[in-house]
Amino acid sequence: MLEATHLLILGALLALGPPLGMMRHGMKYIPMVAKGCTDPIITLNFGFLKIYVVTSPDMMNAVQRQSKVFSFGPFLDFAAERLAGLTGKTLHAFRTVEAGGQGLVKTVMHASTPFLAGKSLDKLNRDMFSAIQPMIDELATKESVDLIEWVHYAMTLAGTRAAYGPMNPFEAQEVRDAFWEVDRNVSPLLMNFLPWLTARKAYTNRKIVLSAFIEYLNKKGQNQACDFILKRYQVLSEAGLSDPELAQNEASVPLALLSNTIPATFWVIYTIFSHPDLLQELREEVEQNAFKMVEGECVVDLKAIREDCPLLISTFHEIMRKGSNPASTRFVMSDFTLADKYHLKAGNVVILPSQVIGRHEKAWGPSADEFNPRRYLTPEPSDHPDDPKTVRRTGRFMAFGVSAPICPGRHFAASEILGLACMLMMRFDFTPEGGEWTPPEPHTGSVLAATGPVKGPFNIKVKERDGFEGKPWRVEIGEGKGLFPC
Numbered sequence: 001m002l003e004a005t006h007l008l009i010l011g012a013l014l015a016l017g018p019p020l021g022m023m024r025h026g027m028k029y030i031p032m033v034a035k036g037c038t039d040p041i042i043t044l045n046f047g048f049l050k051i052y053v054v055t056s057p058d059m060m061n062a063v064q065r066q067s068k069v070f071s072f073g074p075f076l077d078f079a080a081e082r083l084a085g086l087t088g089k090t091l092h093a094f095r096t097v098e099a100g101g102q103g104l105v106k107t108v109m110h111a112s113t114p115f116l117a118g119k120s121l122d123k124l125n126r127d128m129f130s131a132i133q134p135m136i137d138e139l140a141t142k143e144s145v146d147l148i149e150w151v152h153y154a155m156t157l158a159g160t161r162a163a164y165g166p167m168n169p170f171e172a173q174e175v176r177d178a179f180w181e182v183d184r185n186v187s188p189l190l191m192n193f194l195p196w197l198t199a200r201k202a203y204t205n206r207k208i209v210l211s212a213f214i215e216y217l218n219k220k221g222q223n224q225a226c227d228f229i230l231k232r233y234q235v236l237s238e239a240g241l242s243d244p245e246l247a248q249n250e251a252s253v254p255l256a257l258l259s260n261t262i263p264a265t266f267w268v269i270y271t272i273f274s275h276p277d278l279l280q281e282l283r284e285e286v287e288q289n290a291f292k293m294v295e296g297e298c299v300v301d302l303k304a305i306r307e308d309c310p311l312l313i314s315t316f317h318e319i320m321r322k323g324s325n326p327a328s329t330r331f332v333m334s335d336f337t338l339a340d341k342y343h344l345k346a347g348n349v350v351i352l353p354s355q356v357i358g359r360h361e362k363a364w365g366p367s368a369d370e371f372n373p374r375r376y377l378t379p380e381p382s383d384h385p386d387d388p389k390t391v392r393r394t395g396r397f398m399a400f401g402v403s404a405p406i407c408p409g410r411h412f413a414a415s416e417i418l419g420l421a422c423m424l425m426m427r428f429d430f431t432p433e434g435g436e437w438t439p440p441e442p443h444t445g446s447v448l449a450a451t452g453p454v455k456g457p458f459n460i461k462v463k464e465r466d467g468f469e470g471k472p473w474r475v476e477i478g479e480g481k482g483l484f485p486c
């Protein structure tokens with residue numbers, strides 16, 4: 001079983017990146033070390049902790065097959081304590097059974113995940129797009145805007161309105177600002193060493209978000225929340241948690257909901273608009289398959305985006321593959337030998353870095369470093385995982401992590417991002433102020449986001465496209481499972 005010190009050290013590694021290479025380069029150190037290395041697994045030795053970096057799709061497969069030996073559980077415990085700030089008996093209730101707790105963290109995840117698909121997802125999507133529509137309409141009245149700020153504002157408000165309902169704690173700007181302060185200053189919080197002193201910004205802002213959640217539960221706001229949030233509340237209250245204890249945990253959920261989605265949205269919009277030929281092709285694809293005029297109203301059809309716009313979906317996957325860098329982390333629960341050769345010792349950590357595995361020649365061959373929006377189009381789709389033609393082979397798409405636990409919110413995220421991107425590209429022309437599409441600076445403080453958070457401003461000129469000026473718009477959500485191929 002993992003000891004607390006190991007978690008502390010992992011926290012230190014992830015948060016501050018000590019010894020040498022890690023200190024200098026942070027998590028980028030891992031792909032740097034792995035580059036050119038032919039071993040399918042390499043060991044970074046930090047004295048009392050070893051990090052086993054898996055570099056090949058085959059070895060990742062072998063790790064995934066042993067989910068009891070290589071467990072995500074301790075990471076959940078780590079997050080419950082350091083991100084949510086749980087203590088005492090609440091922390092004990094959430095801790096995984098393997099770590100001596102009651103396992104509530106896994107119970108609630110298991111019970112609520114089905115509500116991020118099917119009819120519950122359709123409703124979530126419908127609420128999200130009806131919330132964001134007035135903000136898009138308002139954009140049409142502007143000549144220029146800071147795209148980074150706009151995406152933050154619109155997606156934070158619309159995503160949380162859909163999730164939390166009419167009493168959404170994020171309606172108050174103070175709460176939205178506090179949330180993003182936590183997100184951008186989270187590293188010292190993960191260290192969990194006198195957080196009120198060493199992680200002052202994140203700690204005080206987390207309190208603001210927490211107070212808003214306590215008030216939300218006092219007003220029974222959860223009764224009008226989406227099914228996913230409501231189910232979480234039901235499971236946790238049936239387990240005996242009081243509202244303040246429950247709020248303490250739930251106040252960290254928006255980190256999953258927003259931290260990755262918003263930078264990803266920015267990059268999808270940026271990439272599509274900065275490639276004029278691609279933009280033209282995507283507009284044609286959407287116009288033919290996922291767009292209609294209904295009594296003078298312009299309608300973008302989300303179900304058709306999912307089912308009939310393969311170039312758009314492939315472009316989304318490629319932007320995520322190239323631009324995001326999640327490194328799924330597993331803890332070694334007992335000594336294990338992989339491929340009869342690699343001895344992994346209990347108490348250490350395995351990392352599955354997408355930047356390395358997703359660019360391995362076994363995954364994509366020599367073209368892996370190129371941006372190719374057609375990469376995920378396959379002439380002859382195959383269900384067989386070993387068929388070289390299939391786009392679903394191990395390691396080819398890891399932006400939402402790898403099972404288990406692959407991101408349960410990925411279909412909602414894809415719906416939000418692609419529905420908005422379609423609406424914007426069909427309705428507007430965007431030109432960067434100064435004429436050049438120059439990528440903005442990364443925001444290095446947001447260590448939880450693997451999708452490339454950036455610092456603003458990024459000012460663009462906004463113009464409604466010829467022929468679409470002044471027209472009303474909406475996104476239509478057709479019934480279905482709501483599932484994207486990701």
Ligand code: HEM
Binds near residue numbers: 116262328402412
């Ligand atoms: C572009 C947007 C998103 C990206 C790139 C993303 C990525 C990820 C990744 C990489 C993981 C960890 C998986 C692993 O370690 O293997 C994860 C976990 C998770 N994500 Fe997302 N995510 C996104 C949006 C969302 C949204 C919108 C939700 C909304 C509910 C969500 C909910 C979660 C939850 C609850 C977990 C924890 C799963 C567990 O512990 O079993 N995510 N996500």
